[in-house]
Amino acid sequence: xxxxxxxxxxxxxxxxxxxxGGDPDALLRRFGIDPEVAGDIxxxxxxxxxxxxxxxxxAEVATPxxxxxxxxxxxxxxxxxxxxxxxxxxxxxxxxxxxxRFLHIYSPAMTITSVVEGERAEFRFDVVDRVxxxxxxxxxxxxxxxxxxxxxxxxxxxxxxxxxxxxxxxRPAAPLARYQQHFGCPVEVEAPYWGAAFPAEVLDRPxxxxxxxxxxxxRAYLQTLSHDSDRRLAGEVRSTIKSLLPTGHFDIGSVAGxxxxxxxxxxRRLAGExxxxxxxxxxVRRELAAHHLDASDMPLYQLARILGYANQGSxxxxxxxxxxxxxxxxxxxxRSRLEQLV
Numbered sequence: 001x002x003x004x005x006x007x008x009x010x011x012x013x014x015x016x017x018x019x020x021g022g023d024p025d026a027l028l029r030r031f032g033i034d035p036e037v038a039g040d041i042x043x044x045x046x047x048x049x050x051x052x053x054x055x056x057x058x059a060e061v062a063t064p065x066x067x068x069x070x071x072x073x074x075x076x077x078x079x080x081x082x083x084x085x086x087x088x089x090x091x092x093x094x095x096x097x098x099x100x101r102f103l104h105i106y107s108p109a110m111t112i113t114s115v116v117e118g119e120r121a122e123f124r125f126d127v128v129d130r131v132x133x134x135x136x137x138x139x140x141x142x143x144x145x146x147x148x149x150x151x152x153x154x155x156x157x158x159x160x161x162x163x164x165x166x167x168x169x170x171r172p173a174a175p176l177a178r179y180q181q182h183f184g185c186p187v188e189v190e191a192p193y194w195g196a197a198f199p200a201e202v203l204d205r206p207x208x209x210x211x212x213x214x215x216x217x218x219r220a221y222l223q224t225l226s227h228d229s230d231r232r233l234a235g236e237v238r239s240t241i242k243s244l245l246p247t248g249h250f251d252i253g254s255v256a257g258x259x260x261x262x263x264x265x266x267x268r269r270l271a272g273e274x275x276x277x278x279x280x281x282x283x284v285r286r287e288l289a290a291h292h293l294d295a296s297d298m299p300l301y302q303l304a305r306i307l308g309y310a311n312q313g314s315x316x317x318x319x320x321x322x323x324x325x326x327x328x329x330x331x332x333x334x335r336s337r338l339e340q341l342v
Contacts, residue, residue, distance in 0.1 A: 003047040003131055005107035006080050009144070010038035010045070012073020013057075020061040027057055041080050047109040047131065052324065054140035064173035067140040068182060071147025076155050078148060079106050081222060086207075088215035092156050093203030096123060098215075099152075102222045110145065116200050124195035125149060126169070134290035136323060136333065139170040142194045149196065150183060156207055163198045167191035234275040237266070241284045245308045252277045286322045289315070293331045300327055 010028075014035065017024035025035040031053045037043035058066035076083045082102045089095035093114065100112045109131045115122045125145045127138060146166060154161050162184030171189045172179060179187045183196075240258050244250040255277070256266040270277060285307045292298050292306075304315035319327040 003107065003109035003128075004044040005047045005050055005109060006078070007037045007040045007043035007045050008074075008078040008080060009050060009107075011078055012070055013038050016066070016070050016073060017057055017061060020063055020066075022057060022061040024057075027053060027060065030056070041077075047107055048135060051135055051138060051141045054144065055137045056324075058140050058173075065143065065178055067144035068147045068174075068179070071144055071151060074144075074148050075151045079103075079152075081218065082106050084218040085215055085222060086152070086156065088210045088212065088218065089207050090210055090212060090215075091203065092205045092207060095156055095207055096203070098219070105222060114203070116203070119200050120164075120197055121200040121203055122167075122195050122197045123149060123153075124167075124193045126193045130287070134287045134322075136330070139168075139172060142169055143172065146194050146196070147182070153196075157202060157205060161198075161202075163196035165197040167193060167195045167197075169194050233266075233269050234273050234280060237270065237275075237277065237280050238284055241281055242288070245284070245288070246306055248308060250281070250308055282318075285318065289319065289322065289327065290330075293327055294334045303327070 010033075013028075014024040017027065024038075028035045028038065031049040033045050033049055033053065037045065054067050054070075058064055063069065076086060079086070079099065082099060082105055085098040085102060086095040089098055096112075096114045100114060103110060103112055109128055111126055111128055113124045115124065125142070126132075127135070127141065132138060146168070150163075153163075165185055166179065166183045166187045168179075168187060168189045169191055176187055176189070236259060237255060240255050241250055244254055244258070252263050252266060256263040259266065261269075267277065270280075288307060289303065292303050298306075300315060301312045304310075304312045307315060307318075309315050309318070316326050319325065319330060323330050325333070
């Protein structure tokens with residue numbers, strides 16, 4: 001499934017990239033993003049394209065902490081309507097719970113959780129497994145998420161707030177001292193998630209200027225959006241495509257038959273969920289390709305056949321579109337990362 005993220009995630013992108021000597025509009029177009037939607041609260045962009053854009057931009061402008069810098073342009077407003085539930089919560093803890101509950105309205109590709117253990121609390125940010133599995137690089141998006149989290153925390157708690165510890169799932173390319181200075185605390189790398197630890201009492205602090213009545217109205221509105229975003233059929237279609245790919249009979253007619261639906265009915269119901277059959281098919285192929293290139297030595301001609309392609313050339317073209325590299329290079333880079341970890 002094509003996962004989206006609100007285009008406010010690109011707030012400040014053009015200004016920052018330009019200040020570092022890059023061409024933001026050319027980079028955005030390279031990854032299929034209209035430059036005019038960057039920062040637009042009513043627009044959405046493909047999450048995987050956003051991740052690839054940030055990784056490519058950091059490399060092109062030779063700025064390994066690019067997304068940490070980008071987060072300084074952003075704050076609570078990037079969450080769109082979800083920001084209102086945080087602004088009008090009675091306490092910091094309630095605000096964080098509200099963001100976690102409705103984050104999928106900003107992007108279903110990300111999750112956040114709050115965990116309390118005794119006198120210590122943690123705010124954890126991650127990318128959902130189905131998306132993370134086929135993305136080769138997530139360091140920049142992780143730094144963007146943590147940087148924005150700090151901005152939001154300081155808005156809710158106070159401008160002098162700093163966590164006790166910050167956790168990175170990845171090992172950043174920039175010196176750790178840069179991040180320790182930015183967050184004002186120690187940084188632990190290669191953790192199971194991105195997050196921040198702080199005293200649990202912070203969760204009980206009131207949010208200045210909160211209006212509980214506004215929060216009630218906003219929560220009701222967000223719940224209607226949550227109901228509208230339910231996508232059960234798309235998940236069934238993905239599973240069916242995956243099972244049919246090796247047979248060579250995975251067109252919309254075959255999939256619809258497996259689900260006891262007419263093809264036009266299937267198309268109409270998918271459209272009602274904001275999905276398209278062609279996009280779901282492409283997503284399944286990409287996920288399977290990423291898995292086999294990472295975890296098996298399957299010959300590329302055989303992988304092409306398993307994915308339903310007529311020849312290896314079609315797989316190569318798809319890999320260039322998905323990952324920006326041919327499949328052989330994707331496999332070599334994956335093995336190289338594994339060897340470095342061992």
